[in-house]
Each structure stands twice: as C-alpha cells, then as structure tokens.
Amino acid sequence: MSLLDAPLVVASNRGPVTFERNERGELEARRGSGGLVTALLGAMQQVGGLWIAAASSDADRELAGAANGGLVDMAPFGGDYRVRLLDVEPDRYDAYYNRISNGILWFAHHSLWDTVHQPVFDDETERAWHEYVAVNRQFAEALAEEADRSVEPPAFLIQDYHLTLVPRLLRELRPDASIARFSHTAIAGRTYLRSRPGRIREGVLRGMLGADVLGFHSQLWAENFLMSARSLPGVRADLARSRLIVEGREVVVRIHPISIDASGLREAAAAPEVAALRRELNRWRGDARLILRVDRLELSKNIVRGFQAYALFLRTHPEWRHRVRFLVLLSPSRMDLPEYRTYGEECVAEAELVNREFGDEEWQPVEVRVKDDYIGAVAAYGISDVLLVNPIYDGMNLVAMEGPLLNRRGGVLVLSRNAGAYWRLGKHALAVNPFDLRETADAIFRALEMPREERVRRARGLSRLVWSNPPERWVRTQLEDLERARLRRRIG
Numbered sequence: 001m002s003l004l005d006a007p008l009v010v011a012s013n014r015g016p017v018t019f020e021r022n023e024r025g026e027l028e029a030r031r032g033s034g035g036l037v038t039a040l041l042g043a044m045q046q047v048g049g050l051w052i053a054a055a056s057s058d059a060d061r062e063l064a065g066a067a068n069g070g071l072v073d074m075a076p077f078g079g080d081y082r083v084r085l086l087d088v089e090p091d092r093y094d095a096y097y098n099r100i101s102n103g104i105l106w107f108a109h110h111s112l113w114d115t116v117h118q119p120v121f122d123d124e125t126e127r128a129w130h131e132y133v134a135v136n137r138q139f140a141e142a143l144a145e146e147a148d149r150s151v152e153p154p155a156f157l158i159q160d161y162h163l164t165l166v167p168r169l170l171r172e173l174r175p176d177a178s179i180a181r182f183s184h185t186a187i188a189g190r191t192y193l194r195s196r197p198g199r200i201r202e203g204v205l206r207g208m209l210g211a212d213v214l215g216f217h218s219q220l221w222a223e224n225f226l227m228s229a230r231s232l233p234g235v236r237a238d239l240a241r242s243r244l245i246v247e248g249r250e251v252v253v254r255i256h257p258i259s260i261d262a263s264g265l266r267e268a269a270a271a272p273e274v275a276a277l278r279r280e281l282n283r284w285r286g287d288a289r290l291i292l293r294v295d296r297l298e299l300s301k302n303i304v305r306g307f308q309a310y311a312l313f314l315r316t317h318p319e320w321r322h323r324v325r326f327l328v329l330l331s332p333s334r335m336d337l338p339e340y341r342t343y344g345e346e347c348v349a350e351a352e353l354v355n356r357e358f359g360d361e362e363w364q365p366v367e368v369r370v371k372d373d374y375i376g377a378v379a380a381y382g383i384s385d386v387l388l389v390n391p392i393y394d395g396m397n398l399v400a401m402e403g404p405l406l407n408r409r410g411g412v413l414v415l416s417r418n419a420g421a422y423w424r425l426g427k428h429a430l431a432v433n434p435f436d437l438r439e440t441a442d443a444i445f446r447a448l449e450m451p452r453e454e455r456v457r458r459a460r461g462l463s464r465l466v467w468s469n470p471p472e473r474w475v476r477t478q479l480e481d482l483e484r485a486r487l488r489r490r491i492g
C-alpha cells in the first residue's frame with residue numbers, strides 16, 4: 001500500500017479544538033488559535049485521520065483520562081477525523097510549553113532576544129529541558145502505539161517546535177516508521193541559533209533528523225536548517241539534492257508552503273452573524289478608509305512598530321487625518337510568559353500614544369481590541385482597505401492569505417519581507433522591511449493612494465495564489481515525499 005493511501009497520524013502540541021463544558025454540562029469544542037491549526041484543520045477535514053495533541057483545558061484532561069485513552073470522534077463537532085488527547089502533568093507541561101518551547105525555541109527561531117541582556121540559561125533551564133524530553137517521549141510512545149494498532153503502517157506527520165525530539169524518539173521505537181516533520185516557524189541563521197545551550201541545540205537538530213522528510217515553509221528557513229544541521233558530527237550534507245545523510249540514513253529537506261482552506265473560509269464569511277458584524281464595523285468606520293491588522297498578541301508580529309509607522313504616516317500626511325482608521329484585532333496568546341504580558345501592555349500604550357497625539361473628540365485614529373475573536377476578524381477582512389502584516393520574522397503568516405481571500409474592496413496587502421508568505425505573495429503586495437518605520441509609513445500611504453485599477457489587479461493576484469494551493473495539496477506533497485523516501489529505503 002502506498003503511503004498516499006495510508007492512515008494519517010498527525011501530532012502537534014495544540015489540537016484543532018479545545019473542549020469546554022457549557023452550563024448544561026455538555027461538551028463544546030472551541031477552535032484553537034494560530035496558523036498551525038488553521039492550516040492543518042483544513043487538511044484534516046479533507047483527508048481525515050487521527051490527530052494527537054496535548055490536553056489543554058479541564059474538559060480536555062477529563063477526556064484524556066477516559067477509558068478509551070483519550071480518543072474523541074470529531075463527527076458530533078462537525079469534523080471528519082478523530083482526536084487523541086494526551087494528559088500531561090501541569091508542572092511538566094509548563095516547563096515543556098512555556099519555558100522551552102515558547103521561552104527558548106520560539107525566541108531563538110524568530111530572533112527575539114535583545115542579546116545584551118537575554119537569554120540567560122541556568123539550572124532551571126536544564127530542569128525544564130528534562131521535562132521537554134519527557135513530553136516528547138510521551139508523544140512518541142502514543143504514536144508508536146498507533147503504529148501497532150494500525151493494520152497498514154501509518155504516515156506520521158509531526159508538527160512544529162514543541163515536538164522536535166519526537167521523530168528521533170519514534171524512530172528508536174519503530175525504526176521502519178515513515179515520518180515527516182514540519183516546521184511552522186521561521187528558522188534563524190546558524191550563528192543566532194548557537195546562542196542556545198549546546199545540549200538543547202544538538203538535541204533539537206538530532207531529534208528532527210529522526211524524520212525521513214523535513215518540511216519548511218520557505219527556501220530561506222530550509223537553507224538555515226541545512227546550514228545548522230550539516231555542522232553536526234556524523235551528518236553529511238548533499239546540498240545539490242537538498243538532503244542530509246545521518247548515520248547512513250537519508251533525510252530529505254523540502255519546501256512546502258502551507259495555505260488555508262479557502263472554500264471553508266469563504267463559507268464562514270457568508271454566515272449571517274459575520275454579515276451582521278460587517279455591518280456594525282462599517283457603521284463604526286463611517287466614511288473613513290480602514291487599515292486592519294489581525295494577529296496573535298505575539299512579539300514576533302511587530303505590533304508596536306506597526307503603530308509607530310502609522311503615527312509617522314499621520315505626521316507626514318496630515319491630509320489623511322479624519323479620513324482613515326486603524327483597527328487592530330489581537331488575540332491573547334501565551335500569557336503565562338511575562339514577556340508576552342509586558343508586550344501586550346506596550347502595544348496598548350503605544351496605541352494610546354497615537355490616539356493622544358492625533359485624536360480628537362470626533363476621531364480616534366486607532367482602535368485596539370484584545371480578544372479571541374475569529375469571527376470578528378473574518379468580518380473585518382471583508383471590508384478593509386489596507387491589511388498590515390509586518391512581522392519581524394514569521395514562518396508563513398496566514399493572515400496575509402485570509403485577508404485577500406475575503407476582501408471585497410480591492411484591499412492592499414502591506415507585507416514584511418521576513419514573512420514566509422512573502423515568497424509566494426510578495427509580488428502582489430507592498431513589501432516592507434519590518435524594522436523600517438519610514439518604509440512602512442510610505443507603504444501605508446501608497447496603499448491608500450493607489451488607483452483602483454492597480455488595487456484590484458493586486459488583490460486578484462493574491463486571491464488567485466491562495467486558491468491555487470489548497471491545504472490537501474500541502475499534505476499530499478509531504479506524503480509523496482514520504483512515499484519516495486520509503487521506496488528508496490527499500491531499494492537501498
């Protein structure tokens with residue numbers, strides 16, 4: 001049986017939904033936030049399979065502890081796939097998720113440290129790393145069980161930086177497993193990544209190298225990974241064929257840009273409650289043009305510089321005052337990390353500065369809404385004139401796809417050159433260096449002044465690109481790579 005038809009087993013830290021109990025005690029499923037869920041959910045809905053994830057709410061943990069080992073059929077919640085929830089002990093989860101995954105790996109991959117003061121590693125880091133290893137082992141064991149349970153050998157798709165060790169641990173448990181591993185983040189250059197303690201750096205690289213196929217969103221991230229991995233003892237790089245030979249085993253490195261479930265999103269946007277929200281937003285914006293940003297409240301998204309660039313634009317172009325509004329929708333994220341809480345405060349304070357400098361009784365130039373509001377974002381996408389996506393570094397950035405797909409006004413995309421999405425969408429966007437306020441302010445101005453014909457041409461180009469890369473293709477290309485790897489292994 002080809003792996004293209006094999007049972008699919010996905011593993012990621014965050015599952016597609018979080019379960020909650022309502023007042024009547026019934027289970028309800030709330031969609032997880034972030035790009036990984038957005039993309040994989042689209043793929044799973046179309047391909048089906050099993051998704052293994054860590055329990056993250058009380059109801060999740062209750063399900064994880066059930067006699068069937070945490071297996072949940074998603075059919076009653078509108079899904080055509082199954083979820084298996086793993087119960088991770090809370091202190092262990094804190095060390096694995098907050099300290100290592102988000103506190104170190106995320107920061108390293110997105111170059112977020114102010115290196116004069118950060119990072120500082122100590123015994124606490126070592127302890128947390130132990131827990132990270134333990135959680136990765138728990139996932140690997142659950143995946144190995146699935147391999148035993150399945151009649152046909154499954155295709156394993158392991159996601160992201162929380163589970164970097166799983167490919168290697170799973171390979172130790174099931175040497176013949178077919179494993180693809182995907183990085184949803186940016187990957188920093190090798191010199192920056194050397195800031196991580198040696199044990200963590202090497203552990204992560206060797207962990208990932210347990211896979212047969214390593215996927216990245218863009219060429220740059222793949223190249224950065226290759227440059228880091230090739231420096232490990234026992235690893236040989238064959239750059240011409242984009243592969244690494246690890247102790248005689250081949251690991252191929254591939255670029256598979258992810259996309260969104262365009263038809264699903266269009267359907268969501270057509271719901272009456274979205275139409276009502278759109279009307280409400282239209283009333284709020286009045287005659288003004290609308291600049292929109294939609295993000296997780298996340299350091300790498302560069303939200304503060306976004307406000308500073310907007311202020312610069314208003315300072316340089318007073319003729320636009322009262323004629324434009326900036327709506328900023330931020331969903332709270334990783335609030336257990338002090339850096340995220342402080343950054344949230346900085347964002348709100350910066351927005352207030354803009355309102356104080358330029359606002360008056362009739363007009364507030366910025367509105368910030370901090371809440372998990374997917375439907376609100378879907379509504380706002382439809383009616384914006386400019387979408388600002390200016391991350392410092394970003395693995396892909398799906399907002400840059402969702403916005404243009406739903407926009408009805410020939411909205412212009414202002415896009416950071418450091419977002420993975422730039423490689424596909426850049427030619428139809430206004431590109432900015434995320435650190436350059438002047439360039440960003442000028443791009444906002446240019447977007448607002450752009451003739452309708454050009455706006456529509458660019459918007460159509462963006463929308464076409466989004467439609468041309470459905471999520472099931474992202475899964476299929478990885479399975480094709482895995483199948484080729486399996487055949488080569490058999491011949492070799």
Ligand code: G6P
Binds near residue numbers: 013033036160
């Ligand atoms: C974004 C990132 C992913 C990450 C996800 C979930 O989508 O691109 O790399 O896995 O967020 O992050 P969270 O901490 O909210 O689970």
